[in-house]
Amino acid sequence: MRDRVAVLEQLGAAHRHLPLRPDPHERHQQVRAGGFDQRPACGAQVADRGFTALTVEGVAARSGVHKTTVYRRWGNVAGLIADALELAGGEPWPVPDTGTIEGDLRALARLVADGFADPREGPVSTAFVSAAMHDADAARALHAFFMARHDQSSAIVTRAVARGELSADVDPAEVVRAAVAPVYYRLFVSHEPVDAAVADRAAGGALAAARAGALNASV
Amino acid sequence: MRDRVAVLEQLGAAHRHLPLRPDPHERHQQVRAGGFDQRPACGAQVADRGFTALTVEGVAARSGVHKTTVYRRWGNVAGLIADALELAGGEPWPVPDTGTIEGDLRALARLVADGFADPREGPVSTAFVSAAMHDADAARALHAFFMARHDQSSAIVTRAVARGELSADVDPAEVVRAAVAPVYYRLFVSHEPVDAAVADRAAGGALAAARAGALNASV
Numbered sequence: 001m002r003d004r005v006a007v008l009e010q011l012g013a014a015h016r017h018l019p020l021r022p023d024p025h026e027r028h029q030q031v032r033a034g035g036f037d038q039r040p041a042c043g044a045q046v047a048d049r050g051f052t053a054l055t056v057e058g059v060a061a062r063s064g065v066h067k068t069t070v071y072r073r074w075g076n077v078a079g080l081i082a083d084a085l086e087l088a089g090g091e092p093w094p095v096p097d098t099g100t101i102e103g104d105l106r107a108l109a110r111l112v113a114d115g116f117a118d119p120r121e122g123p124v125s126t127a128f129v130s131a132a133m134h135d136a137d138a139a140r141a142l143h144a145f146f147m148a149r150h151d152q153s154s155a156i157v158t159r160a161v162a163r164g165e166l167s168a169d170v171d172p173a174e175v176v177r178a179a180v181a182p183v184y185y186r187l188f189v190s191h192e193p194v195d196a197a198v199a200d201r202a203a204g205g206a207l208a209a210a211r212a213g214a215l216n217a218s219v
Numbered sequence: 220m221r222d223r224v225a226v227l228e229q230l231g232a233a234h235r236h237l238p239l240r241p242d243p244h245e246r247h248q249q250v251r252a253g254g255f256d257q258r259p260a261c262g263a264q265v266a267d268r269g270f271t272a273l274t275v276e277g278v279a280a281r282s283g284v285h286k287t288t289v290y291r292r293w294g295n296v297a298g299l300i301a302d303a304l305e306l307a308g309g310e311p312w313p314v315p316d317t318g319t320i321e322g323d324l325r326a327l328a329r330l331v332a333d334g335f336a337d338p339r340e341g342p343v344s345t346a347f348v349s350a351a352m353h354d355a356d357a358a359r360a361l362h363a364f365f366m367a368r369h370d371q372s373s374a375i376v377t378r379a380v381a382r383g384e385l386s387a388d389v390d391p392a393e394v395v396r397a398a399v400a401p402v403y404y405r406l407f408v409s410h411e412p413v414d415a416a417v418a419d420r421a422a423g424g425a426l427a428a429a430r431a432g433a434l435n436a437s438v
Contacts, residue, residue, distance in 0.1 A: 126352070129408060133349040139410045146409035178424050181404035182396055189348060189403045190365035190396070191358045201434070205397050208431035209424035 056080070078135035081128050085141035089148040101160035105179045105207055108153060109199035112183045117194065129188055150176050157210075170210050171217040178206035178215060275299070297354035300347050304360035308367040320379035324398045324426055327372060328418035331402045336413065348407055369395050376429075389429050390436040397425035397434060 056077055060067035074080040096107035116122045132142040154172035161168050166175075182202035186192040209215050275296055279286035293299040315326035335341045351361040373391035380387050385394075401421035405411040428434050 130349070130352040132410060133345070133352060133407060142408075143410035146411075150409070174420070177401055177404060177409070181400040181408075184408045185396060185400035185403050188352060188407055189361075189400075190369070191351060191362035192365075201393070204433040205424070205428035208428040208433035212427035212431060214423040214427035215420070 077127070078131045078138040081131045082135070082137040082141035085128065085138070085145045089141075089145040093149065093152050095153055095155050097156075097159070101156065101163075101165045101210075102203070102207055104156040104160070105175070105203035106200050108156065108176070109179050109183055109203040110196055112180050113194045113196065113199040116187055126187075166210055167213065167216070169213065169216040169218065171215055174215040174217075175206055175210045178209055179203045296346070297350045297357040300350045301354070301356040301360035304347065304357070304364045308360075308364040312368065312371050314372055314374050316375075316378070320375065320382075320384045320429075321422070321426055323375040323379070324394070324422035325419050327375065327395070328398050328402055328422040329415055331399050332413045332415065332418040335406055345406075385429055386432065386435070388432065388435040388437065390434055393434040393436075394425055394429045397428055398422045 056070050056074075057067050059077075059080060060070045063070075070080070074083060096104045096111070098104050098107055116125055128138070128142060131138040133139070150173040153176045157166060157170060157172035157175045160166045161170065179202055182205065183194055183199055186194050186198060206215070275289050275293075276286050278296075278299060279289045282289075289299070293302060315323045315330070317323050317326055335344055347357070347361060350357040352358070369392040372395040376385060376389060376391035376394045379385045380389065398421055401424065402413055402418055405413050405417060425434070
């Protein structure tokens, strides 16, 4: 158990960032030493920082747990990631609460954009998404993680309904998906740059669609 | 050159499907024989069908080109994929033209959903997206490919503007992104199931956002 915590702690700064919140710990030097501080020159180069940057050896070295112990317990990086995501899904997550649905959705989309742009944590978060694309256990873990995050983030929408900003017919999780999907699309599909303006427009699009009834539960 | 065509032909059914159009060739048996016919039992298992399903050996065997030739020319699967995408980006693509913006955006989102669900071509398309996540050349190639597809698909929006369905202030590529992003988000990030209803709702959300001015070029 002590080994588990030590090892997963190495992924902790990242797993909290999917969908992402500010890292409460300052561990810049530690992660730089791990070789993750490779800021991309352009959107397309984000791929360099993905799955291949995260190795059992690296995680073992940083956690002080012998790599054979890591291999025995988790098998490979995908196994490690699946376990870390499982722990992370149960964590409470500070959902944006700015007082307006517009502010909350912008904050949510910006958390995603900022988290993946972070030179410390972006590469590890990217590794999680990448691992899920070619490992079924990691995919199931990432799915469960996002279901938990959609559920937590739905508070943004239910508060807006309570304030009279949106109709009670809206599907909260669908608004959350719509607010972040264009950011993820640029990051992991079209490999286009992401900035605050991209996040704001994603949030604005989701809000307009929600107001128009296009994201209602019955649609 | 003959070898190049023979090898890339093996990826052809897939690269045409990103963002996707119906496969004009019936090569079910051939691709089944290649071991790609692994229909997922649930959304999360789509990861099983990804990058790892596509090997140099498999492509070489199916194309009749010796694997050492493939290795020498492309280095690895990511190199193959980058080359295939480069060819594909220049191909003309039959953009939906149903007569209404609503019909066109639905058709576009459904092409994406149907293409990745196809047991023949979905796995290879998935491999392309996956490869771009951990190979910079594949990422650049996928980026260029999507830029070309955004550009081609923008005709959907410019026709809608000409018909008076949307304001001329709208950003065509942004409408295209909004219509497909929720489908890709479920496929490759949250690993949720995708069906025609999901595609229709993504298209409907994009259209509502566009009509509200939330996807204008100046926003």
